[in-house]
Amino acid sequence: MFQKKIWVVGIFWIALHLLLTLSPLLILLIQPAPSGRGFWIEFSAAFGYVGLAMMMLQFALTARFDAIAAPYGIDIVLQYHRYITQVAFALILAHPIILFFHDRQYLQALNFFATPWRAKFAIISTIALILLVVTSVWRQKLKLNYEVWRVSHGIFAVTAVGLGLAHAFGVNYYLVLPWKALLWTLLALVAFGSLIYVRLLKPWLMMQKPYRVETVVPQRGNAWTLVLRPQGHEGIRFSPGQFAWLTLDRSPYHIQQHPFSFSSNGDRTDQVALTIKAVGDFTNKIKHIQPGTKAFLDGPHGAFTPDHFSFSGLVLIANGVGVTPMFSILVTFAQRGDRRPIHLIYANASWENVAFREELEYLNKQLESLSVTHVIKKPPENWVGESGYINQDLLARHIPRDREGWRYFLCGSPRFLAEVEKALHELEVPAKYIHIEHFNLV
Ligand SMILES: Cc1cc2nc3c(=O)[nH]c(=O)nc-3n(C[C@H](O)[C@H](O)[C@H](O)COP(=O)(O)OP(=O)(O)OC[C@H]3O[C@@H](n4cnc5c(N)ncnc54)[C@H](O)[C@@H]3O)c2cc1C
Incomplete structure (x- = not known):
């Protein structure tokens, strides 16, 4: 039931997102633009408007609204944000490029000191957008500290969208149409409302619950x-x-x-x-x-939880500190008296470094439904368990033969996740039963 509801909610958000993204174009069907600007100018404006609408919706995507993130998981939402911003970036860049190819006269708008304010807004907005994309895509290569990146990301995003909007209103061609003005006001409310929610309201709510x-x-x-x-x-x-x-x-x-x-x-x-x-x-x-x-x-x-799905058994696969959500699943299920079978496959570099080692031993003794397989890269002498890495052969020995009804939860380092996911696919575990938590969002 929960699963069905979450699917419906998920599809609703995708449909709404698509509708709002394309709304600058759809609205022209209701109220056509004033005539007089040739095809290429209209064509280029369409790219700019759709790109800007996409950018404005990013504020809602990243405001950690639980209702939006619940069906997909916040990591998927943030991945989507990362890719869709690059699409918006390409559309926005296409807007002036088409104009420059169409008529060289538009190149004069790049003369910053001589150009009118609406063009100045567009130039600063585009520079902010370029910086936003470069610092996000190459943050790790540029060795940008996470907090520095986060502050600059906010400044670039507000500058790019705020001045992009000022440019659109400055051009004042389409926006004189009442429906268009209404739409952009609505999008601006969504964007800046989300910003106020995440920066002011949410911290205030958190302060009420210390x-x-x-x-x-x-x-x-x-x-x-x-x-x-x-x-x-x-x-x-x-x-x-x-x-x-x-x-x-x-x-x-x-x-x-x-x-x-x-x-x-x-x-x-x-x-x-x-x-x-x-x-x-x-x-x-x-x-x-x-x-x-x-x-x-x-x-x-987050959506990385068995509580959101129906299943007859769980395979939990983790390495290192990726075991934390798994441990929470184990202790919660133990307290609930839930006796559906759970198999934990847990990889670590050494036996000494196995977080929750003693607690897992205790749970393993208490719960008949739990089996724990430790996989130690460099095992101690006289080790009789699994050693080396979690790979396809090892998984084939430990995961249930009957694939129906089992769910697989994976959490760990990025390389580990990629390898285990690939191995599970090769073992014909259906992708819809595999759930992954990434600890690196950006
Ligand atoms: C959904 C999720 C669950 C996590 N659960 C755990 C857990 O249970 N136990 C655990 O040890 N770690 C967990 N992490 C990872 C943890 O958030 C990072 O290790 C921590 O934020 C690093 O901060 P730092 O300043 O010590 O390290 P840094 O050296 O500053 O950062 C190391 C890396 O961690 C990431 N990071 C840093 N700060 C943040 C931030 N504020 N928000 C998001 N990512 C950041 C960046 O990718 C950065 O490159 C989780 C991460 C995510 C996304």
């Missing part, structure tokens, strides 16, 4: 579990496998927020836990966090 760090528990594998207790509110319930954006020791208006999967029982509201591996500036500070430190959570988010 948490305090109760303990910081060291884990194997250079990771720490942060246990948080709600302060003056009931806490949150989440579906195991979901995640939240964490703000620690600062206001939720601060730009620094990091996503982490919950590693605790999703049905328990009096406390939540996040297990965090030290990989960079923020995560390396977790071990020094003192009990009592203030924290805020934006969540739960």
Whole structure:
């Protein structure tokens, strides 16, 4: 039932997105443009308008509205945002290029100091858009710090869209049409409303529900579990496998927020836990966090959870800290008394670094329905279990022969995910039963 509903919602958002993207063109069917501009100018304007509408809708896509992200998962929404922005970029660039090819006179508009304001807006908007795309596509190659990138991304996006809109209104050709003016006002409201929601309203909502760090528990594998207790509110319930954006020791208006999967029982509201591996500036500070430190959570988010699907058994495949959502699934199902079979296949470099090793041993003894297969790259002497990497042969030995009714949840490093997904495809596991959580959104 839930699955059916989520499909309908998913299709609704896609249809609405398509409709709004094409609305600048569709509206011309209701109210044709004033005549007098030749085909090429109209053609070029169409590219500009559709590109601009696409850009404006990006604000809604990235505002972490749960209703929009729920059917697909926020990582898919952000991937889509990444690709669709590049399409919008190409359409917007096509707009002046077509004009320049059509009539060289338009090249004079590039003379920044002599050109009218509406053209100046277009030039600055295009430069901001180029910077936006370059810094996003090549962020890692440019070695741009994540927070610096995030602030600059917001500035470039607002500049590109705000001045793009100012350019369209400045040209004032189509926008004199009441339907068009109405449409662009609506799109502007969606864009800037989303911005106000994510930058002002959401942090304010988070401030109403603070948490305090109760303990910081060291884990194997250079990771720490942060246990948080709600302060003056009931806490949150989440579906195991979901995640939240964490703000620690600062206001939720601060730009620094990091996503982490919950590693605790999703049905328990009096406390939540996040297990965090030290990989960079923020995560390396977790071990020094003192009990009592203030924290805020934006969540739960994500579609990586068995709660959203029907199944008769689960295969959970993780490496390293990718085990956190799996651990949450295991403890939640154990507490619920859910006895459907679960098989965890868990890869680590060494036996010493297996996060939740003792907890998994305990769960394995308690739950008949659970089987755990450790795969250790460099196993200790006398190791009798699986070693090396998770590959097709290993999976063939461990996944159920009967493919029907089983769901596969994968979480880990990017290369690991790509290899396991490929192996599962080769083993003829239908793609619709494979769910993947990526820990690197950008
Ligand atoms: C859905 C999801 C769930 C995650 N769950 C866990 C988990 O349970 N345990 C865990 O240890 N890690 C998890 N991560 C990864 C974790 O968010 C990053 O390791 C952490 O943000 C790195 O921050 P840093 O400043 O220490 O490292 P940095 O060296 O600054 O960043 C390393 C990389 O992490 C990513 N990153 C950094 N900051 C952010 C941010 N604010 N938002 C998004 N990505 C960022 C970037 O790709 C960056 O290149 C998850 C990530 C996602 C997207």
